């Protein structure tokens with residue numbers, strides 16, 4: 001990885017320039033603020049294909065900063081696919097192809113000068129099943145800082161790990177066993193560990209693909225608290241199959257159906273007064 | 289009736305009983321519903337009829353001749369008792385040959401002996417037919433007993449399906465018992481023959497002796513000549529060749545596996561994988577050929593060429609040495625053995641790497657790691673126990689490999705760490721000791737069993753260590 005040019009103006013193609021700028025931006029925004037928020041991610045006319053099969057049709061959506069956006073919709077409607085478009089994880093799937101425009105902070109993620117490796121360090125991702133690496137808890141969290149060379153010394157690295165674990169609400173539970181394997185934690189702890197791993201590199205966006213679907217209600221509640229906490233600093237997108245969860249954690253909701261974005265808007269509005277009958281049917285459980 | 293014929297007859301009878309049982313239960317079931325499909329009833333009664341008898345017949349086939357010769361030689365006549373043991377052995381084998389109507393007599397027996405021989409031959413023939421008859425009669429009794437006991441129980445309520453399941457369990461267990469017993473038998477015979485060997489050569493001399501010259505011991509008076517059976521040079525040679533082979537095979541095989549599973553597209557993969565499988569299927573003698581005729585001369589040419597440059601310079605002795613390098617050396621055998629092991633390691637490692645969950649790769653890529661970072665920091669650590677296991681299996685194979693070293697490593701048993709020397713390995717010496725006309729109780733031949741036992745123990749230890757390593761990683765990272 002290239003390790004120079006800290007004054008780079010092209011944040012997604014150049015190396016890191018912002019270990020601390022998230023703190024600067026961290027002015028809390030009132031939950032569910034109805035005032036027009038900053039747009040973090042801007043998508044226009046996104047199509048996605050797996051080989052010949054089209055999985056997404058003409059998605060246009062703006063995702064605000066410092067808020068949680070929920071993607072809901074029946075299985076196979078393309079939520080995960082769209083999520084993976086944002087950090088270009090579809091590049092790792094043979095035969096997958098994405099067209100259209102996706103901008104993060106005004107910069108096209110599919111641009112020629114964008115290095116997907118750098119992009120992904122700015123856009124963290126949390127998966128359905130907790131996937132800690134077969135390493136110690138410490139090494140799991142230190143993974144990102146290490147590969148991106150964010151820490152210059154051992155103590156700085158240790159600090160970063162601590163900050164990330166604290167922010168993920170896991171520090172108190174693991175402080176005395178950082179050297180033990182990450183796989184030894186409970187499912188809910190593992191998921192928080194993975195979130196700590198994602199935020200250790202100071203991403204701008206966190207994408208979560210059904211982060212609680214493998215967890216029990218108590219662990220789910222903890223993750224939801226955490227998401228609510230993280231919202232003050234990050235732009236968060238969460239895919240969920242639980243209407244209640246979408247209603248609890250998100251400020252905005254987008255409803256997908258058969259690869260199309262049917263409707264999106266303030267969560268309250270989508271849940272109480274959807275414009276589209278299909279949304280209504282899905283939310284009330286008439287199909288999906 | 290010869291036993292194979294009896295087995296065939298038994299099969300026919302069982303088939304008939306199967307059909308019979310099936311028909312009968314079909315008739316019995318008029319109006320009632322059957323517990324199982326009719327075939328299960330047929331199978332059940334056929335098994336009761338045929339299986340125990342089949343077991344007896346198989347035992348007869350395996351143990352009959354042994355029993356016969358034990359009975360025959362139990363009370364040797366005075367003429368034979370007076371013979372030296374080898375002559376007595378020849379006598380008995382001639383007696384059996386005569387009884388079977390084969391003429392293999394090479395020794396000119398005296399008229400006296402010939403007379404006893406004829407008697408004994410007749411006795412052998414009688415014994416054989418009696419054993420056969422006895423066994424077959426027992427089998428017949430079992431057939432009848434099984435059939436007669438099972439027949440009245442044939443009824444629609446009989447849980448034939450579950451009973452057959454029980455029979456199948458027993459048959460499968462018997463097969464696995466056969467495998468285990470064979471292994472135990474091999475170990476036992478190894479141990480027994482080795483003990484005989486260690487009777488004439490002290491184990492410590494064998495294990496720690498630095499001199500291997502079994503041919504000295506061929507002469508009667510020098511049977512236990514000290515130092516002649518020191519196996520250290522062979523172990524050193526084996527180890528040297530194995531190290532060279534692993535130096536070639538471990539990195540190349542592993543990188544090949546990484547390329548196949550992480551970098552290659554499906555098309556490349558579909559070409560390379562079968563090619564590696566072909567490579568894995570090449571008989572080792574072909575590799576030996578390749579070593580002796582291609583790699584050996586090429587390596588010699590290379591070293592001789594370098595030597596010719598160095599000669600008469602400041603490195604003259606080295607040059608002289610390199611000029612004298614021969615085709616057959618540890619390096620040749622090691623390199624070719626390494627090539628042989630590449631597909632072995634790569635296909636094992638490929639499976640192991642593919643078994644690393646995709647979610648770990650996704651996690652790493654999503655953190656912004658490149659492919660090689662993902663391989664190095666996530667996939668290899670996750671796959672390490674398995675990869676270690678694969679490597680140790682490859683080491684086992686390298687140690688046991690025979691053909692390549694026979695054809696390419698030379699034959700000199702010596703203690704050296706120089707890959708350009710010719711060396712001799714344990715397996716090569718075993719071939720040497722056991723091929724050709726041999727008496728099977730001279731220390732020279734028995735030495736092969738000593739070597740075999742040592743080889744077996746080393747391989748066993750390796751496997752145990754491999755399991756330990758794997759276990760420890762499991763505990764740490766599961």
Ligand SMILES: Nc1ncnc2c1ncn2[C@@H]1O[C@H](COP(=O)(O)OP(=O)(O)OP(=O)(O)O)[C@@H](O)[C@H]1O
Pocket residue numbers: 050055073074075076077078079080081082093
């Ligand atoms: N790797 C792939 N190769 C081919 N087709 C795929 C692949 N991944 C997804 N698809 C297809 O793309 C469509 C959208 O899938 P996607 O995984 O985005 O759905 P989803 O909304 O996340 O569903 P779920 O709620 O079940 O996770 C589906 O029809 C699916 O079959």
Ligand SMILES: [Mg+2]
Pocket residue numbers: 079080081209
């Ligand atoms: Mg999905």
